Amino acid sequence: xxxxxxxxxxxxxxxxxxxxxxxxxxxxxxxxxxxxxxxxxxxxxxxxxxxxxxxxxxxxxxxxxxxxxxxxxxxxxxxxxxxxxxxxxxxxxxxxxxxxxxxxxxxxxxxxxxxxxxxxxxxxxxxxxxxxxxxxxxxxxxxxxxxxxxxxxxxxxxxxxxxxxxxxxxxxxxxxxxxxxxxxxxxxxxxxxxxxxxxxxxxxxxxxxxxxxxxxxxxxxxxxxxxxxxxxxxxxxxxxxxxxxxxxxxxxxxxxxxxxxxxxxxxxxxxxxxxxxxxxxxxxxxxxxxxxxxxxxxxxxxxxxxxxxxxxxxxxxxxxxxxxxxxxxxxxxxxxxxxxxxxxxxxxxxxxxxxxxxxxxxxxxxxxxxxxxxxxxxxxxxxxxxxxxxxxxxxxxxxxxxxxxxxxxxxxxxxxxxxxxxxxxxxxxxxxxxxxxxxxxxxxxxxxxxxxxxxxxxxxxxxxxxxxxxxxxxxxxxxxxxxxxxxxxxxxxxxxxxxx
Numbered sequence: 001x002x003x004x005x006x007x008x009x010x011x012x013x014x015x016x017x018x019x020x021x022x023x024x025x026x027x028x029x030x031x032x033x034x035x036x037x038x039x040x041x042x043x044x045x046x047x048x049x050x051x052x053x054x055x056x057x058x059x060x061x062x063x064x065x066x067x068x069x070x071x072x073x074x075x076x077x078x079x080x081x082x083x084x085x086x087x088x089x090x091x092x093x094x095x096x097x098x099x100x101x102x103x104x105x106x107x108x109x110x111x112x113x114x115x116x117x118x119x120x121x122x123x124x125x126x127x128x129x130x131x132x133x134x135x136x137x138x139x140x141x142x143x144x145x146x147x148x149x150x151x152x153x154x155x156x157x158x159x160x161x162x163x164x165x166x167x168x169x170x171x172x173x174x175x176x177x178x179x180x181x182x183x184x185x186x187x188x189x190x191x192x193x194x195x196x197x198x199x200x201x202x203x204x205x206x207x208x209x210x211x212x213x214x215x216x217x218x219x220x221x222x223x224x225x226x227x228x229x230x231x232x233x234x235x236x237x238x239x240x241x242x243x244x245x246x247x248x249x250x251x252x253x254x255x256x257x258x259x260x261x262x263x264x265x266x267x268x269x270x271x272x273x274x275x276x277x278x279x280x281x282x283x284x285x286x287x288x289x290x291x292x293x294x295x296x297x298x299x300x301x302x303x304x305x306x307x308x309x310x311x312x313x314x315x316x317x318x319x320x321x322x323x324x325x326x327x328x329x330x331x332x333x334x335x336x337x338x339x340x341x342x343x344x345x346x347x348x349x350x351x352x353x354x355x356x357x358x359x360x361x362x363x364x365x366x367x368x369x370x371x372x373x374x375x376x377x378x379x380x381x382x383x384x385x386x387x388x389x390x391x392x393x394x395x396x397x398x399x400x401x402x403x404x405x406x407x408x409x410x411x412x413x414x415x416x417x418x419x420x421x422x423x424x425x426x427x428x429x430x431x432x433x434x435x436x437x438x439x440x441x442x443x444x445x446x447x448x449x450x451x452x453x454x455x456x457x458x459x460x461x462x463x464x465x466x467x468x469x470x471x472x473x474x475x476x477x478x479x480x481x482x483x484x485x486x487x488x489x490x491x492x493x494x495x496x497x498x499x500x
Contacts (some may be wrong), residue, residue: 003073007081009066011283012059014084018282022240029237029246033229044111051107052100055291058088059095067092079366083466084284097146099492110412117410119230126381126399133409136376137370140414144371147201154371157415162292162422163468167368169481170418173425174364176483177357182363182391184491185342185354190392192497194341199257203323205230208251208259211322215260216247218315219267219301219449226270233407234262234349234371236269241286242276242464250349256323259285269294270302271453275300275461290469293460295423296430303353303424304431304489305452310444311338340497344392346401354490355392357424363406363417371414405448426469428478428486430460 001009027050031043057063067089074082095103113132120128144153151159158165209228216223236244247266252258271293273287280286288294305311309332316332327335329451342352348359366383369375375383384394384403396402408416432439438451460472467476474480494500 001069003076006066006069006073007077010070010081010084013063014088014284015058015068015282017284018286019051020057021238022244024054025237025239029239031114032235033248037115040111040115040118044051044115047111048104048108048182052104052108055095055100055103059092063088063092064096067314079283080280080466081284082364087284087465094147095362096317098143102139102142106136106143106412109135109139110410113410113412117407118403120404121400123199124400126403129404129410130377130380133380136409137377137414138413140412141371147380152372154368154415157367157371157420159415161413161416162419163290165418165422170364170422172419173418174361176487177361177421178489180483181357181490183347184494185344185358185392187233187500188342188354188494188498189344191500193343194497195334196255196336196338196341197326198335198338199255201254201256201323201325201326203251203253203256203259205251207322208256208345209249211256211259212249212263214318214322215263216267216270218447219225219264219271220453221267221270222274225274234266235407236266236273238287240496241281242273242278243281245270245273258321259341261306262349264306265302266299268298271456272300272461273298274463275453275457277462280464280466285465286463289460289463289465289467289472291419292422292426293469293472295420296426297423297456297460299427300425300430304427305440305444307336307340307353308444309328309333309336310441312339314445337497340493341410341492342498344394346388346394346396347405349405353424354494357421359393360421361393361416363408364421367409367414367417425481425483425486426473428489429473429482430456430477430487432485433459433477433479 024047025048031040035043067085067427070077070081070085071089074085075083109132113129113136116129116132120126140157141153144151144156150157152167155167158167158170213223216226216228221284225243225245227246229246229248231250233248234250235248236245237248247263247270249259249266250262276286278366312335313332316335319327319335340352342354344355345351348356351359362384365387366375366380369383370377370380381403388394388396388402408414431440434452434455438455440452443449444449459477463472470481
């Protein structure tokens with residue numbers, strides 16, 4: 001085999017992996033959105049078989065030989081080929097250290113945990129999930145020992161979602177949440193309550209779907225490549241390439257603003273995914289650089305843009321048309337304050353900008369404690385309730401509003417939560433940098449997102465997985481991670497709204 005033959009084989013391998021991921025996504029989407037609950041066992045079987053084949057594609061003997069051969073000629077490869085090679089070698093080396101049967105078992109337990117989560121939600125009983133959830137945490141501890149024996153097991157988990165992220169950086173970030181955002185929340189709690197009337201009512205699924213389509217069109221999302229459905233938990237799914245995306249929306253029958261900002265968040269994810277260069281399609285680089293940048297784009301469109309006065313002023317006439325009762329009785333300023341109301345609540349997904357970070361702080365401390373053997377999964381329910389009382393001052397009333405509310409842990413996304421808060425911090429840094437070239441408020445006031453999207457595409461989206469988030473922020477945008485811009489953004493915004 002010569003170098004040119006190896007390059008062709010490498011591309012063919014990536015295309016095949018993309019096809020398997022497409023099939024896996026179709027299975028997952030069907031399980032989440034379409035399939036009746038009694039079919040979970042069938043889905044789990046298919047997922048297990050599919051992932052065994054995908055495992056071999058990524059870490060089989062033939063792949064290992066190809067990657068080793070290409071590594072010997074690394075200096076002769078393009079930048080993209082080198083990055084793809086490094087990405088696949090890291091993944092292959094990790095998988096080679098995990099016995100194939102144990103990895104297949106992990107996939108099966110994960111599918112069973114997901115099924116248990118849905119049943120636990122129906123019965124409002126964490127005990128239904130507890131055993132399988134504990135298995136998943138234990139498996140990941142074992143995988144950490146296999147793959148990175150000298151690394152903290154929790155750092156191994158967070159690195160799976162955010163390459164290069166360390167516990168040291170996370171601790172610094174969450175210390176800012178604990179010492180600056182929690183006190184801001186406590187000051188706001190003492191202020192007079194903001195009227196939620198402008199966003200409350202009884203809203204049909206059809207009216208909220210119309211709102212979702214309106215927002216996606218306004219932001220420039222290509223709906224010929226994006227499917228829209230309803231789910232208990234909102235999410236965006238990548239179907240093997242950036243040519244095919246799905247949004248699972250969550251509608252609230254009594255608060256249209258929850259639907260509005262969920263869609264804005266998912267739109268940010270989709271725009272990022274679809275903004276990659278088409279030449280990356282069907283390669284392992286056809287994906288975002290990191291989960292934190294994906295979340296940053298979601299938060300940019302949801303909060304910094306969507307919860308701005310400029311955005312509310314622009315969409316106000318359309319809100320009156322779509323939701324005449326109650327919107328007609330209120331001014332744009334009333335709506336602006338209502339959608340920025342800060343209030344302690346049970347549900348992370350429904351949380352405002354200030355308390356959202358505190359919700360994630362709870363999860364960070366809990367999952368880290370479990371992986372450090374300082375907390376048993378059997379005690380998770382009580383630990384959860386203690387943290388909510390400590391940081392938000394509320395008593396968690398049941399499991400659905402408590403420990404069961406997120407899909408992340410039963411879906412194997414252990415170590416993902418720090419990406420949400422890192423994304424919040426990045427969103428402020430990105431907006432600050434964008435403002436040097438683009439007048440964000442002026443664009444939003446005119447309802448024209450062309451310049452905002454173009455800046456994002458040229459500086460962030462087009463690169464796909466070519467660079468890490470650290471590289472994009474520090475080397476491309478010249479903005480090393482700093483907690484100050486986001487803290488300043490929150491402090492200034494809510495000081496003005498609440499007259500602190």
